[in-house]
Amino acid sequence: MARRLDFVDHRRELERNRYVYPVVSRRARGLSIGVNLNPDKICNFDCPYCQVDRTTPGGPPRIEVGALASELEALLERAAGDLWAAPPFDSIAPELRRVADIAFAGDGEPTTPPEFPKIARAARELRDRLAPGVPLRLLTNATLFHKQRVRAGLAEFDDLWCKLDAGSEAYFQVVDGTRLPFRRILDNLLLVARERPIVIQAMLLTLDGTGPDDAEVAAWVERMREILAAGGRIDHVQVYTVARRPSDPRCGPLAYERLAEIAASARAAGLRASVYV
Numbered sequence: 001m002a003r004r005l006d007f008v009d010h011r012r013e014l015e016r017n018r019y020v021y022p023v024v025s026r027r028a029r030g031l032s033i034g035v036n037l038n039p040d041k042i043c044n045f046d047c048p049y050c051q052v053d054r055t056t057p058g059g060p061p062r063i064e065v066g067a068l069a070s071e072l073e074a075l076l077e078r079a080a081g082d083l084w085a086a087p088p089f090d091s092i093a094p095e096l097r098r099v100a101d102i103a104f105a106g107d108g109e110p111t112t113p114p115e116f117p118k119i120a121r122a123a124r125e126l127r128d129r130l131a132p133g134v135p136l137r138l139l140t141n142a143t144l145f146h147k148q149r150v151r152a153g154l155a156e157f158d159d160l161w162c163k164l165d166a167g168s169e170a171y172f173q174v175v176d177g178t179r180l181p182f183r184r185i186l187d188n189l190l191l192v193a194r195e196r197p198i199v200i201q202a203m204l205l206t207l208d209g210t211g212p213d214d215a216e217v218a219a220w221v222e223r224m225r226e227i228l229a230a231g232g233r234i235d236h237v238q239v240y241t242v243a244r245r246p247s248d249p250r251c252g253p254l255a256y257e258r259l260a261e262i263a264a265s266a267r268a269a270g271l272r273a274s275v276y277v
């Protein structure tokens with residue numbers, strides 16, 4: 001029997017590809033074409049819930065822009081043609097046989113490589129030519145938005161999905177595993193949210209059996225309220241939790257009821273917020 005891809009099977013197909021990979025996405029409700037700009041598996045965060053397998057070494061950090069563009073072009077062309085007739089894609093449920101998005105989301109922070117703006121532009125051109133109407137998305141931790149080089153790349157994307165997992169510096173350091181200043185992330189989110197609406201993604205989970213307490217949730221809502229009050233725009237907030245077992249055994253999923261409560265807190269602050277499980 002052919003392998004069946006479903007909402008929880010995120011194995012990467014097209015094994016020969018170095019940068020571009022298709023994933024059936026429960027959130028995007030279709031095929032999400034992933035672009036990995038971090039083949040070296042290096043990230044400036046070290047989130048305990050991270051799904052990247054860092055037990056095996058990554059590849060070289062330098063990205064061959066031409067090779068990446070060729071992989072994306074080939075997959076977009078196949079998605080408009082015979083992709084769905086070939087295994088394992090022929091086992092995808094008919095309603096999901098659509099390219100839902102092209103998402104820069106890889107094994108680290110996608111805005112880090114110096115090639116980021118050039119690749120973003122190439123992806124935009126390919127999308128316009130081969131998949132008009134399919135959103136080009138960036139999943140980012142916003143750490144580098146203050147850099148001019150990165151801002152030039154951001155302009156190519158339709159959607160910016162920005163990580164905000166915490167409301168306090170102390171919890172930020174724990175849940176995102178970084179000593180980068182929390183203030184910088186918040187300033188960066190505001191900088192860009194003043195120019196265009198952003199989407200906030202919050203990974204909420206248990207660490208050693210305990211989720212964020214009420215004070216932390218209130219602080220998280222307050223950080224977003226501050227962005228709005230300072231003239232930033234937040235299109236919506238996505239609240240989600242760990243769907244698969246992360247390598248760090250301290251991490252566990254937060255109960256749906258608690259996620260719903262947290263999303264309701266964001267809505268009470270005037271934000272559109274949904275739980276994604």
Ligand code: SF4
Binds near residue numbers: 049051109
């Ligand atoms: S920002 Fe993303 S890639 Fe980096 S450690 Fe966190 S979850 Fe992993």
